[in-house]
Amino acid sequence: MFDDDDLEAIREGHGEWHEETVGPTLERFGERQETFTTDTGGQEVDRLYTPDDVADLEYEADLGYPGEPPYTRGVYSTGYRGRLWTMRQYAGFSTPEDTNERYHYLLEEGQTGLSMAFDLPTQMGYDSDDPMAAGEIGKAGVAIDSLADMETVFEGIPLDEVSTSMTINAPAAVLLAMYIAVGDQQGVDRAELRGTIQNDLLKEYIARNTYIYPPEPSMRIITDIFDFCASETPKFNTISISGYHIREAGSTAAQELAFTLGNGIEYVEAAIDAGLDVDEFAPQLSFFFNGHNNIFEEVAKFRAARRMWHDIMDERFDPANPKSKQLKFHTQTAGSMLTAQQIENNVVRVAYQALAAVLGGTQSLHTNGKDEALALPTEESVRTALRTQQILAHESGAADTIDPLAGSYYVESLTDEVEEEAYEILEAVDDRGGMLEAVEQQWVQRQIQDTAFDRQREIDERERIIVGVNEFEVDEDPEMDVEEVTDEDQQRQIDRLESVRDDRDDEAVDATLEALREAAQGDDNLLPYIVDAVKAYATVGEICNVLRDEFGEYQPGAV
Numbered sequence: 001m002f003d004d005d006d007l008e009a010i011r012e013g014h015g016e017w018h019e020e021t022v023g024p025t026l027e028r029f030g031e032r033q034e035t036f037t038t039d040t041g042g043q044e045v046d047r048l049y050t051p052d053d054v055a056d057l058e059y060e061a062d063l064g065y066p067g068e069p070p071y072t073r074g075v076y077s078t079g080y081r082g083r084l085w086t087m088r089q090y091a092g093f094s095t096p097e098d099t100n101e102r103y104h105y106l107l108e109e110g111q112t113g114l115s116m117a118f119d120l121p122t123q124m125g126y127d128s129d130d131p132m133a134a135g136e137i138g139k140a141g142v143a144i145d146s147l148a149d150m151e152t153v154f155e156g157i158p159l160d161e162v163s164t165s166m167t168i169n170a171p172a173a174v175l176l177a178m179y180i181a182v183g184d185q186q187g188v189d190r191a192e193l194r195g196t197i198q199n200d201l202l203k204e205y206i207a208r209n210t211y212i213y214p215p216e217p218s219m220r221i222i223t224d225i226f227d228f229c230a231s232e233t234p235k236f237n238t239i240s241i242s243g244y245h246i247r248e249a250g251s252t253a254a255q256e257l258a259f260t261l262g263n264g265i266e267y268v269e270a271a272i273d274a275g276l277d278v279d280e281f282a283p284q285l286s287f288f289f290n291g292h293n294n295i296f297e298e299v300a301k302f303r304a305a306r307r308m309w310h311d312i313m314d315e316r317f318d319p320a321n322p323k324s325k326q327l328k329f330h331t332q333t334a335g336s337m338l339t340a341q342q343i344e345n346n347v348v349r350v351a352y353q354a355l356a357a358v359l360g361g362t363q364s365l366h367t368n369g370k371d372e373a374l375a376l377p378t379e380e381s382v383r384t385a386l387r388t389q390q391i392l393a394h395e396s397g398a399a400d401t402i403d404p405l406a407g408s409y410y411v412e413s414l415t416d417e418v419e420e421e422a423y424e425i426l427e428a429v430d431d432r433g434g435m436l437e438a439v440e441q442q443w444v445q446r447q448i449q450d451t452a453f454d455r456q457r458e459i460d461e462r463e464r465i466i467v468g469v470n471e472f473e474v475d476e477d478p479e480m481d482v483e484e485v486t487d488e489d490q491q492r493q494i495d496r497l498e499s500v501r502d503d504r505d506d507e508a509v510d511a512t513l514e515a516l517r518e519a520a521q522g523d524d525n526l527l528p529y530i531v532d533a534v535k536a537y538a539t540v541g542e543i544c545n546v547l548r549d550e551f552g553e554y555q556p557g558a559v
Contacts, residue, residue, distance in 0.1 A: 038253065039294030043417045049409035057412055062307070066402045070310040072303050072415070074361045075326040079402030080393075085357075086364040087389045088115035088165060089382050090332065094138035094485045095493050096152035103157060105379060109386055113163040114195075115366055116153075117141030118175070123210040125171045125544030128493045137490040139376075141167075145497045146539045150178040151185070160188040164195035165240070165330065165364070170212035172199040173221055174543050177531040180233065184535075196237035196286055196330070199225060202263040203242045205439050205556065207249040207448065212544060215436055217551035221526060222267060223274040226281040228527035237286040239267060240330060247290035248336045250452020253301045254418050256290060258425035259444055261308055262435040268317055269434070278317050282324035291333045291353040291365075296414055298353070299405055302360030304419035305329070330364035331357035338373040342468035346370040351388050358398050359405055365389060376483040497539070504537040512536045513546050520550040 036045040046053070057063070064070055067077030076082060089111055091102050103114055118141040121133035127145050128137045137143050144150060159182060168175045176197050183193050201218040204211040211218070222239065229238045243251075243260030251259065264285065271281050289305070292298050309327035313319055333353040338346045347370050354367050367385040369377025377385070393399050405411045425447075432438040439445070458464035465471045512533040519529045526547075533543050 038297040038414070039292055043297070043414060043421070049413055051409065053409050053413040054416075057416075063406060069314075069322070069325065071306040071326055073403040073406055075306065075328055075363075079361065080358075080399035081402070084112075084393050084399060085362055085389075086113040086163060086330075087111055087386065087393075088113045088330070088364055088366045089386055090115045090117050090167070090366045090368075091382070094142065094489045095496075096142060096144070096149040098138075098489075099142040099153050100155055100157075102379070102382075103153070106382065106386065107157070107162075109383055110390060111386055113165065113364065114157075115165040116167065118166075118168055119143045120210070122171065122175075122540060123168060125174075125212050125540060125548070127539050127541030128490070128497050130541055135490075137493050138485045143493045144175065144178070144540060145493070146500045146537050147178050147181055147534045148496070148500045148537065150175075150182050154182050158188070159183045159186055160192045162194075166195065166197050169198050169201055169204050169208075169210055170218070171540055171544055172197045173225055173527060173530050174534065174540050176225065176229075176236075177527065177534045180531060181535050190232050191234055193233045194235045196240045197225070198242060198288065199239040200242045200263065200288075202266060202435055202439060203245055203260075205554070206259065206444050207245040209556075211554050213547065213551040214554045215440065217547070218554075219267075219270045219436075220274075221547075223271045223276065224525045224527055226271050226284070227274070227276055228525055229284060230276075230280045232527075234284070236284070237328075238281065238284045240286050240288040241267065242288040244288050244290045244332055246448065247292065247334070249448050250336075250455060251448045252451055253292065253294075253297050254421035255425060255447060255451065257301055257305055257308070257418065258422040258429070259435070259448075260287060260289070261305070261312060261422070262426055262429045262438075264309070265312060265316065266435040268313075272317070278313075278319045279321040279324050282313065282317075282319055283321060283326075287327055287329035289329050289331050289357075289362075291331045291357040291362075293334065293337055293349065293353060295352060295356040295359070296405075296411060297418070298356035299360040300411060300414040300418045302329070302331075302357070302362065303403070303411075303415045304422065306361075307415075308419055308422065328363045330366070331360075331362040332366040333357075333368045335368055335372060338368060338370070339466065339469055340373045342474060343370050343373065345468050346373070347384060347388070350385060351392070354388055354392055355396070355398060358392055361403060376485075378483055500537055500539075508536040509533070509538045509542070513538055513542060516543065517546050517550060520547055 037043060038045060063072045066074040066079055089106050091099065091106060119138050120136045120140050121128060121130065122144045126132045128143050142153065164179065166175055166179070180190060180193065183190060199222055201211060201222065205215065226238050229236050241260055241264045243256040246259050247256040268278065268282065272278060287305070289302065306327045310325045313325040319325060333350045337349055350367050354365060357365050367388050369381035369385045371377055371381045398404065429435055429438050432441060432443055455464070459466055459470055462470050512529065516526065516529040516533055519526055530543060
């Protein structure tokens with residue numbers, strides 16, 4: 001322990017105190033390691049933070065008040081005192097019937113928004129009976145082949161009473177069209193439909209690889225969605241610009257922030273180049289970030305993200321509508337941080353990650369199930385994950401005041417540091433001609449891969465402790481139940497697809513697909529044609545294949 005003289009030096013010292021007094025004192029007692037860094041090693045963490053670390057902070061310019069520029073402290077003036085974040089659980093399981101059952105269960109348990117996961121064939125624009133879908137039907141999420149499947153998923157769920165987030169990218173226009181069609185069947189005014197489609201293709205080229213078309217036609221589809229939704233579904237977020245998967249691929253927090261906002265810039269520029277007014281679509285942009293382990297680094301990242309997006313929009317695009325400068329975001333806890341070893345530890349990890357998201361002011365949150373490192377989550381683990389959010393909202397006090405870590409010497413200093421590093425990365429992106437060029441040059445991918453390699457080396461060499469993996473290990477873990485998709489489940493989905501094809505009007509399907517082909521060859525907005533096709537029960541694969549024929553498929557360069 002420190003003696004009285006040491007403590008007095010700490011209390012009274014300032015300026016060079018840590019070099020002259022406390023430095024030698026702590027050296028006498030020793031520290032656990034030579035240097036400390038944030039979780040991804042982006043910023044070195046000082047021994048102590050003082051007013052000197054935030055001496056240049058200007059409250060009005062750098063922080064402001066909640067609901068006011070530059071939105072560092074939040075985009076809403078009342079924060080969670082007015083409305084809690086939307087509690088979502090990412091769900092999509094096996095068949096549409098199974099997913100509908102899970103959705104009803106989650107809503108009954110108190111979930112306030114739906115989040116839809118799709119299987120890999122759907123994400124890649126293949127039908128369940130396509131040879132490319134073999135063995136993958138319903139395994140990463142729900143299989144959606146036609147409007148009939150979407151009708152089943154939302155049976156008994158009024159679309160004017162829920163907000164639905166759909167994690168879908170290359171075929172986003174098709175799944176959005178199906179959602180709109182279900183709303184039309186239910187008699188819901190399209191202007192009342194609420195939710196988000198991910199629709200972020202640049203991130204797919206960078207980190208996730210569920211792309212179909214090359215960048216240019218992909219950007220056309222995205223801007224067509226912006227234009228269509230601005231008039232038809234103004235409450236629906238037309239894109240969720242995603243740093244989540246960039247971080248899952250191994251990036252630092254600053255890289256996640258820079259590359260995500262860089263993608264946002266690219267989408268805004270593409271929409272303006274397509275003739276859209278920035279204030280027509282920018283208020284419908286949303287973002288999707290990763291909730292990682294280091295609480296303070298994540299809070300700093302979220303706060304910096306809001307401030308940066310306000311300044312980027314203001315300086316580059318000069319919108320008139322203040323909402324065009326507001327960064328609203330969903331957070332999902334970090335799947336890559338879940339471990340198969342000692343899976344009960346994942347409950348603790350998820351709770352801390354969720355706390356960081358809430359302290360950082362997220363608008364929407366998904367908490368992972370403890371067993372997601374092994375398989376799709378069971379109902380029990382999903383309930384625990386949802387209860388984590390509910391306890392955080394109603395018992396922790398974290399939602400009772402806005403931006404509760406504001407003014408912390410450490411948090412404010414770290415917010416500035418993360419922002420500064422992110423801007424340096426964005427400058428490097430601009431030097432390469434923007435995100436699209438940097439992605440096509442594979443520069444972005446290399447930056448992330450280098451970071452991921454370094455992190456794995458640190459784990460392998462035990463420079464970075466992962467509890468239960470390379471330290472505090474046990475001989476064996478208890479067995480636990482996992483959800484499984486059976487061969488019978490997959491065959492049932494194929495049989496359902498065949499039944500839809502047998503019952504539909506093939507001439508109507510052919511007519512809508514031909515109209516879509518002609519639209520793709522010209523300049524018309526594709527969305528009305530896609531809506532017509534899904535209403536005729538054309539399948540995801542049939543619609544995507546028309547666009548494959550016209551636009552081609554993306555072939556990435558070697559990294």
